[in-house]
Amino acid sequence: MRPLTALAVASLALATALPAAEPRARDLGIPFDFGAPGPLNAITDVPGVEVGQVTLVEGAHVRTGVTAVLPRGRGDAARRPAFAGYFSLNGNGEMTGLPWLEEAGVLDGPVLVTNTNSVGVVRDAVIAYAARRWPVAGDGWTVWSLPVVAETWDGGLNDIYGMHVKAEHAWQALDRASGGPVAEGNVGGGTGMVCFEWKCGIGTASRALGKTSGGYTVGVLVQANFGARYQARVAGVPVGQEIGGGRRGREETGSIIVVVATDAPLLPHQLKRLARRAALGLARTGSVAGNGSGDLFVAFSTANPEAGAAEGVVDLKMLPNDRMDRLFEATVGATEEAIVNALVAGRTMTGHDGRTVPSIDHAQLQAVLRKYGRLAR
Amino acid sequence: MRPLTALAVASLALATALPAAEPRARDLGIPFDFGAPGPLNAITDVPGVEVGQVTLVEGAHVRTGVTAVLPRGRGDAARRPAFAGYFSLNGNGEMTGLPWLEEAGVLDGPVLVTNTNSVGVVRDAVIAYAARRWPVAGDGWTVWSLPVVAETWDGGLNDIYGMHVKAEHAWQALDRASGGPVAEGNVGGGTGMVCFEWKCGIGTASRALGKTSGGYTVGVLVQANFGARYQARVAGVPVGQEIGGGRRGREETGSIIVVVATDAPLLPHQLKRLARRAALGLARTGSVAGNGSGDLFVAFSTANPEAGAAEGVVDLKMLPNDRMDRLFEATVGATEEAIVNALVAGRTMTGHDGRTVPSIDHAQLQAVLRKYGRLAR
């Protein structure tokens, strides 16, 4: 057995700090629209979806990581493609694998998110992982040959040019993937991320549709790293302007990656429709998708196990377009909530070059919402 | 001279009812973000842009019309194409002329909006208008050969299958185009339109950027016809849920066309960026872009008079991408405000088959905003 490196130990230590005791947005009394969340209020409420995260916090300068979302979990079902679609609201970012996702209508494997300068190493690592785990015969391709890896920029808190993410971190994120609660805030790819000039990072939320709407679940995971202070809105309330601070007029340079999962049987063109709705959830938090923001969204469906079949003629299920409105609402609501969850979960961090980014003060946030009549008890 | 028909008389009567005396959203104390409007708070604040509207209200069943937006006014400059880009947030609608707008990056002529079933007659009428006004020699094309005509559905209040819009109405809308204040609510293409189950229609707004941001103007005109009551938000406040009414759970079947104008020197790919931001303004009013909604947005720039030159190598100006953030904010803010203006301007109407759609009660709207601490004095 290969001994754990110092980095990996640091990562594990953080990863095992379960988020259970930490209040999430709803715990603070923040109201959200469009139905009720699933049991975990997380992307993992969609059956089969698993998340694995590796957090790299080391010394004064390393504040980064990797988060992996596996549509069909980390078992052998992971080799089965899932129907998928994407939307680029503002393409100042990277998400590899898009030409094939668009062409074939499938996500061949997992989605990983990390920092901007580590997209490549993570991308190649995904191929190596698959090739080792499911060896190919002859000169064939492995599964996962065109990996989907996205990023946001953590160069404010992380020594991003130090290239601290290694292939083994991507492998660990994949190996650790599981269902259950998802750590939020300063974890995984979100470790060094910042929203509205407050500490931010990974966030998640979900919506469980009622029986008459098919009983489907929509889950969202975000790596959130966007926004100028004065733009911030929570529950429609201009909290950024109320709390103040931030460098007004400064260009927005962050980004947000949104991963939308559902078990509703949607085809690729319908999943593009879901992906586009993530923009509407983002807008409700005050974003204008600034020029410097890489706002890239991907949506997939865990239904239709034969989505990526190579042989025969396969049987599929499809939810008609006319029945998608509740899914659209769920996506908008869960995206908005996942972002606020990321913000609420962020913890003040000092990193690269001694820069410190504060978390939002929960009591202050509640006070502002109360002033505007928007704090649920 | 051809005598005016009864329809045309009715139209003129309405069109001359200037909107001056009617309160607009800001007059009611509704706050909006992202800077100050131009002098008219209308798309016509962008120098050169003209709007012409024909309103058809006749007997019990005709409640429709045509609205024309001319990027370079109705004079001979109208033959000069303007750089343009579009975005389809939800394509359950029609906007003709998109293949060429996308390919060439220009809007060859005006944008007209009308009801769904009249797109064709208006489209051909634009060609006929141009061919008559600027005859071509030999077997050439006229200008405006691939017109941009969009629609929303007024079949609730209008006898839409009666096909009451005629070519002459499109011609009148073009001939009447002018700068100055723009009538809102039950006028032009917006005559029979409905938002959040309240009477709605045409709305407009603008933002004037400060000198340090280039001093540009962004103007927006919407034909708004979307939304379920419970979704409605004004200034971040859930006014739809507060006021109530509406048929909860009913599918949203409306649509919204957004026309964004600016004098900032933007290239076609940058105007797509503006068009996409209209979605974020729409989201702030509570829309989730329901399946039945045709949410199509077009943006153009009045700069670069040589945008559509046929000969030589032309000189252009471009505002760098890095300087677009204020334009993004302006587009988000003006789109949100134009929609609320359309809602505020809507007047209770009874139409086809005796159906009545009420306007939103201004006092009640103000009361709700006051309750949530969001009414400006």
Added chain:
Amino acid sequence: MRPLTALAVASLALATALPAAEPRARDLGIPFDFGAPGPLNAITDVPGVEVGQVTLVEGAHVRTGVTAVLPRGRGDAARRPAFAGYFSLNGNGEMTGLPWLEEAGVLDGPVLVTNTNSVGVVRDAVIAYAARRWPVAGDGWTVWSLPVVAETWDGGLNDIYGMHVKAEHAWQALDRASGGPVAEGNVGGGTGMVCFEWKCGIGTASRALGKTSGGYTVGVLVQANFGARYQARVAGVPVGQEIGGGRRGREETGSIIVVVATDAPLLPHQLKRLARRAALGLARTGSVAGNGSGDLFVAFSTANPEAGAAEGVVDLKMLPNDRMDRLFEATVGATEEAIVNALVAGRTMTGHDGRTVPSIDHAQLQAVLRKYGRLAR
């Protein structure tokens, strides 16, 4: 019964002139790649597909018409949407209905092709036709509310600004739709069209896949109106340069609409893939998709009768991406052949302003191919 107008009589006379006696490209010994055609070598080899055409040739100036392709024929199945996708190789043209086709992944009704200035009248006529035939209750939409109507420019031979196509012509094209052989050349929407400066028009072809490839059929119909003489290639041979003539260096101003039909169970994103292959077939005839050319392609599948269902969760079939290569070849081959069929079927025509466009000389074409060792037999 409404008496036939003179125009309609002229149309019927032409339409009943069956193409049986006329040689098609294969009859001349021109070789084509990628498998064997179906029994008719026409789009109507795809079971259920029907074509109706109205040809308007009257006096010295009227040379135009309408061609309708109905994916599921003209019976009540016509109300069932078919999965579809499109591609704009060069968008200097019009195809209405694209936002919804892209969004929903379906073609709601027929595809009609006509001249540039008549797209609107035909578009509204399709709505009126459907509303009359399948009346809607209450304030609902009819089927076919966002019609797909495309065009090419026949202003060289036709008095295109005379707007001679009327709603009734579109209705006739729909009413006459049938399976069986499809008239080619100077018929329907292709009446006044020109390719490589020879008379051209409507063309069609098909490929029948072998059993091991699923036994599917791909059928193509083109309205072809593109190309400069020197560009023309037939079977890889530079026939345009060999035969000569034409105005070298002149800008290409024509266009081509391609309709691809198949009974293979393809999803919308896969039908986009087929539509894109039409470009490759076009390229084999020498086209470079000139700036003035409106090269718009639409592909649909007649499989999956529930493609446009509004309720429930529907069962679908899908052919895997990995099995599409034969369909790609079939599309490339049938598009190339349909274009050459249109060229071979074109007959010398004198029209508007006394202009005459000659047909290609069959014997001369054969001689050139023989010289290059490319004439079969």
Added chain:
Amino acid sequence: MRPLTALAVASLALATALPAAEPRARDLGIPFDFGAPGPLNAITDVPGVEVGQVTLVEGAHVRTGVTAVLPRGRGDAARRPAFAGYFSLNGNGEMTGLPWLEEAGVLDGPVLVTNTNSVGVVRDAVIAYAARRWPVAGDGWTVWSLPVVAETWDGGLNDIYGMHVKAEHAWQALDRASGGPVAEGNVGGGTGMVCFEWKCGIGTASRALGKTSGGYTVGVLVQANFGARYQARVAGVPVGQEIGGGRRGREETGSIIVVVATDAPLLPHQLKRLARRAALGLARTGSVAGNGSGDLFVAFSTANPEAGAAEGVVDLKMLPNDRMDRLFEATVGATEEAIVNALVAGRTMTGHDGRTVPSIDHAQLQAVLRKYGRLAR
């Protein structure tokens, strides 16, 4: 000074084998359309464009490499973005950096091509290269932060899972970039590539437009790795069928990356138009863009040095759309010729697992063309 590794030595040895003595397609008498090439008949005919290649041939299993194209050369001008556009004909491949290229309309830095499994390492290496060469102050981004790196699959001849491409190879390719002749065939990223089941690789060609067309140059570089034997066409002649061999009916699994360069002052949306024309050049060689093929094309313009300016309002030049036809032809012609050049330059290679891929026999190719009357001279 860092000592050269064995790999680098092998690479240098190959790279210094100039292609001068080797016949190219025109030298064999193969005719091409659409004007005359520039002096080098290479992408480097476009002033300023530089190409650097690293070839890795080592032992029995390593047959791969990296090719870099620098729009503005490797000097400090390399930091200036160039307007660009892309097209995915068949997205079964990877090209990173597309979201920002599409959004901003620029190529921020070079385009690199390598094998499928090495895209990530090359991508991160480009960032590291730029950061080292042009250090950033504070927490800013370096130039080249979202690199464009594309691939085709060399797993038939190369031990692709051995991940033999390292960051230093990407750096060498960048450092070696120069104008002048471009090595073709088994070099750089093309080292292990195969077309129509013959050895293939890198190819290049150009077209120099006449004075009346503006005197612009279009240059193309391809990494060609596609096609089944029976599909192959050269100069319109079915050489694949004539020469025979190949595994008929086998799925096409290759790919082609096309880089189109021009000094014509084109805007981003116009460069998309050029990129799309690469598909038409590809089609002329017989390709149907099979399902397994990653056919991704990028076009850039070296004009407009201010394309990526961050401040002020910049002056640009634009060639009108109406003047693009000669550029379209040049792109089609140069793409076709670059592919045939790659095929002609390919040399028989034995690689991974002892597999051998033969080159096409030049005399046999000439004999076939002569038979079909298509050999010049």
